Amino acid sequence: MKYMNNAKSWQPIHSLELQHAIESCARDVAGRLSEPSLVRELSKTAQERFGRPGPVWSDLDLATGYPGLCILFGELDRLFPGEDWDVIGHSHLVELQCIIQAQKLSSLSLWGGLSGIAIAVRALSRGGIRYQGFIQTLQGVFLRHYQRNLSQAMLHLENGVHMGDYDVFEGFTGIGRYLLAFAEQPELRKVLCEVLTYLVRLSENKTVDGQSVPGWHIPASHLVLPQEKIDFPSGNYNCGVAHGIPGPLALLSLSLSAGVEVPGQSQAIRRIAEWLLEWKQEDRYGPFWPQRVAWEEQQTGLGGSGWQREAWCYGSPGVARTLWLAGKALDESGWKQTSLETFIALAHRPEEDWNLHAPTLCHGFGGLLQMTQRMYAESGDDQLNVVRERLAWRILESFDRNTPFGFSEVIKTEHETSVLHSPGLLQGAAGTVLALLGLCSTQEPEWDQVLLIT
Numbered sequence: 001m002k003y004m005n006n007a008k009s010w011q012p013i014h015s016l017e018l019q020h021a022i023e024s025c026a027r028d029v030a031g032r033l034s035e036p037s038l039v040r041e042l043s044k045t046a047q048e049r050f051g052r053p054g055p056v057w058s059d060l061d062l063a064t065g066y067p068g069l070c071i072l073f074g075e076l077d078r079l080f081p082g083e084d085w086d087v088i089g090h091s092h093l094v095e096l097q098c099i100i101q102a103q104k105l106s107s108l109s110l111w112g113g114l115s116g117i118a119i120a121v122r123a124l125s126r127g128g129i130r131y132q133g134f135i136q137t138l139q140g141v142f143l144r145h146y147q148r149n150l151s152q153a154m155l156h157l158e159n160g161v162h163m164g165d166y167d168v169f170e171g172f173t174g175i176g177r178y179l180l181a182f183a184e185q186p187e188l189r190k191v192l193c194e195v196l197t198y199l200v201r202l203s204e205n206k207t208v209d210g211q212s213v214p215g216w217h218i219p220a221s222h223l224v225l226p227q228e229k230i231d232f233p234s235g236n237y238n239c240g241v242a243h244g245i246p247g248p249l250a251l252l253s254l255s256l257s258a259g260v261e262v263p264g265q266s267q268a269i270r271r272i273a274e275w276l277l278e279w280k281q282e283d284r285y286g287p288f289w290p291q292r293v294a295w296e297e298q299q300t301g302l303g304g305s306g307w308q309r310e311a312w313c314y315g316s317p318g319v320a321r322t323l324w325l326a327g328k329a330l331d332e333s334g335w336k337q338t339s340l341e342t343f344i345a346l347a348h349r350p351e352e353d354w355n356l357h358a359p360t361l362c363h364g365f366g367g368l369l370q371m372t373q374r375m376y377a378e379s380g381d382d383q384l385n386v387v388r389e390r391l392a393w394r395i396l397e398s399f400d401r402n403t404p405f406g407f408s409e410v411i412k413t414e415h416e417t418s419v420l421h422s423p424g425l426l427q428g429a430a431g432t433v434l435a436l437l438g439l440c441s442t443q444e445p446e447w448d449q450v451l452l453i454t
Contacts, residue, residue: 022436060100110178200252241322256269324378407432407433
């Protein structure tokens with residue numbers, strides 16, 4: 001199979017039955033999410049996430065709070081103007097603003113802090129017409145505080161990288177996506193260049209225990225999960241978009257395609273892409289990637305740790321999408337070919353091997369749908385049209401009117417199945433609806449920039 005440039009631009013699904021089902025479902029869920037105080041209360045009384053301490057709601061988080069809902073209502077306002085979705089979104093934004101004034105912001109991150117809030121406000125701004133004062137206030141706060149975080153991340157390049165230094169969720173890849181979205185602002189464009197310079201350095205080899213290794217090696221002492229410290233006593237290289245090196249690859253590539261370039265950027269893109277291609281594995285259906293590569297595997301060139309799934313956060317489609325972006329940036333058709341083959345493979349791989357159990361964005365069918373829709377729009381491969389319709393029906397089948405928000409997160413382990421009732425963008429109803437709505441419009445959305453897939 002040879003990649004052909006048959007891009008069709010953003011294409012809605014052809015089935016009117018499916019379009020009507022999506023719109024009906026979206027309106028139902030949006031109605032459940034319309035009252036800010038009620039959504040917050042329902043979330044806080046839901047069971048704790050996956051049996052771990054902590055609520056399923058955090059006011060200021062893009063992942064689990066008001067910013068994610070603002071993005072949903074901004075998109076509904078764009079798709080269905082004149083239906084007062086902007087009014088509902090405004091009520092969530094007012095609540096968000098009051099909480100910021102009371103609590104103050106403690107993070108600059110995309111998924112849990114200021115960067116995500118700024119993108120959420122922009123989503124409700126009617127193309128930059130509204131809320132400019134709020135956006136500029138957030139920009140001022142960011143500019144006063146980012147340097148300390150970036151200096152610390154730079155220091156860690158020498159004494160041990162932390163995942164939260166560079167990743168999409170907490171680190172400078174996610175923050176950089178906010179900066180790229182607002183790159184028309186000279187001060188933010190300048191900071192974006194500083195972030196890109198940091199990521200270029202992250203991509204360069206370093207010496208650890210006398211060995212030359214990729215700069216994104218995370219020592220065991222800096223791994224987050226206790227089990228991960230046990231499984232990887234010498235550290236690892238994370239291959240997930242959410243927390244691993246594909247995230248920086250995406251930002252470096254998107255920035256270059258947008259005309260924002262720093263010295264060494266093209267070489268950094270090539271280093272990371274070629275490393276990922278070295279770790280590409282194959283089954284009878286096509287390419288896939290491990291979630292992590294162990295220190296020992298990197299040194300021997302053998303292996304690839306863990307099972308695969310067809311997800312955004314830790315999954316082969318997420319990796320493949322970043323390779324597509326890199327291929328666009330450097331005009332490498334072979335990288336794009338591998339990316340497309342990965343998406344086509346999932347059309348043939350049995351669904352039980354996808355390891356997806358929920359309709360949501362992070363590690364569910366929603367995230368896979370959004371990536372597939374992007375790839376269909378840019379590749380024009382009709383096999384992906386079949387996949388996206390299949391995914392849309394699969395998501396709609398999971399809608400349950402008897403749950404608080406209509407869609408729920410499902411986590412399956414060897415011993416149990418847990419259900420999470422969340423309204424949020426990342427693992428909840430808002431993100432699921434956003435993925436579905438993309439199939440009903442001829443205009444491509446902007447919201448999925450927070451996934452670093454565009």
